[in-house]
Amino acid sequence: MTAFETYHPIVLFAFFLSAIGIGMFIMHPVFLVITICAAMSVNFAFRRGRFLRDWKLYVPLFIIMAIINPLISHDGKMVLFYLNGNAVTMEAICYGVAMATMLTAVMLWFSSYNEVMTSDKFLYLFGKLSPVLALTLSITMRLVPRFQHQLMRIARAQKTMGMDYTTGSLIHRAKCTMRIISILITWALENAIETADSMKARGYGIGKRSSFSLFLFEKRDGIMLGMISFLVALLLTASALGYATFYYYPTFTAINWSWNSITVYAIYTALLMIPLVIEVRETRKWKYLKSKM
Structure with missing residues (x-):
């Protein structure tokens, strides 16, 4: 810190x-x-x-x-x-x-x-004014760094499999890039579903939160x-x-x-x-x- x-x-x-x-x-x-x-x-x-x-x-x-x-x-x-x-x-x-x-x-x-x-600091500031807006903004702020981190992980994993988007012909690079983007979108959708299930399991939205x-x-x-x-x-x-x-x-x-x-x-x-x-x-x-x- x-x-x-x-x-x-x-x-x-x-x-x-x-x-x-x-x-x-x-x-x-x-x-x-x-x-x-x-x-x-x-x-x-x-x-x-x-x-x-x-x-x-x-x-x-x-x-x-x-x-x-x-x-x-x-x-x-x-x-x-x-x-x-x-x-x-x-x-x-x-x-x-x-x-x-x-x-x-x-x-x-x-x-x-x-x-x-961090998300707890943001929720501390705006949670009482508008809990839904505070949570939405907090999740949105985390999207860019999380997507960036996951994108680099996927790119490294694909590189070990011979799908390196930085080398080869233009067609090969395009195929590798599209494959990485497809995997990233799939991960994002699965992550959204997991987040929603986790929030539902913790009782989000059923009563006044503390x-x-x-x-x-x-x-x-x-x-x-x-x-x-x-x-x-x-x-x-x-x-x-x-x-x-x-x-x-x-x-x-x-x-x-x-x-x-x-x-x-x-x-x-x-x-x-x-x-x-x-x-x-x-x-x-x-x-x-x-x-x-």
């Missing part, structure tokens, strides 16, 4: 809601660089070896997303070359890279979220929640004033490097690096205590 996970669930949820919410709607290049760097750092701190393993999927996905935009969008003034009579512009390429960066960062944040915000938790809202949780809220309020104000605005079409707008803009960039960095700062602080504290033993 990491040090950040020991905070109250509402603090954890507030942080990831802020990081994902702001990261999804701001396409400013400086903000994107801060977002992807912070997302990678936090994900590595939470997941270690699994972080490096998952990049086998993130890198091809990033490249595909970055290439699609200049192929379908031909807006922009800086024409680099023509492909089948269609202009490929610098603005379209940069916008595609920006979109790929944003989506990759959001996926990394969701991966970190699933590592920290819950038990050991989550206590302490002074440090209040301080951290107040800090996150304050930083988010500053960023929303700065965004309303135009400090997070950047246009790619019809051509690039200038990046503002005034002291006010740099302050906004620093505030955004401070918000996203909160988990990493907590981890570093607790690690140093632990090493200091060990040295005194």
Whole structure:
């Protein structure tokens, strides 16, 4: 367990809601660089070896997303070359890279979220407001990492049987890929049936449910929640004033490097690096205590 996970669930949820919410709607290049760097750092701190393993999927996905935009969008003034009579512009390429960066960062944040915000924490926050909605959202949040893990298991098992989708002819790869997808869908349907039977056997839905938790809202949780809220309020104000605005079409707008803009960039960095700062602080504290033993 990491040090950040020991905070109250509402603090954890507030942080990831802020990081994902702001990261999804701001396409400013400086903000994107801060977002992807912070997302990678936090994900590595939470997941270690699994972080490096998952990049086998993130890198091809990033490249595909970055290439699609200049192929379908031909807006922009800086024409680099023509492909089948269609202009490929610098603005379209940069916008595609920006979109790929944003989506990759959001996926990394969701991966970190699933590592920290377990189902019991989520149900603790929203179970009393809407038990059905809380359970549905909790199951949905778990689908992506579970599907990803099962997909890798199936691919490895098929590889040992000579059905490697990364080698051979195009037809062979297509057959292997379709076989893996078919197995994954079958597993998903069987898992859904097992989950439904398990919930029915435990009496779900026949009466008012009770819950038990050991989550206590302490002074440090209040301080951290107040800090996150304050930083988010500053960023929303700065965004309303135009400090997070950047246009790619019809051509690039200038990046503002005034002291006010740099302050906004620093505030955004401070918000996203909160988990990493907590981890570093607790690690140093632990090493200091060990040295005194």
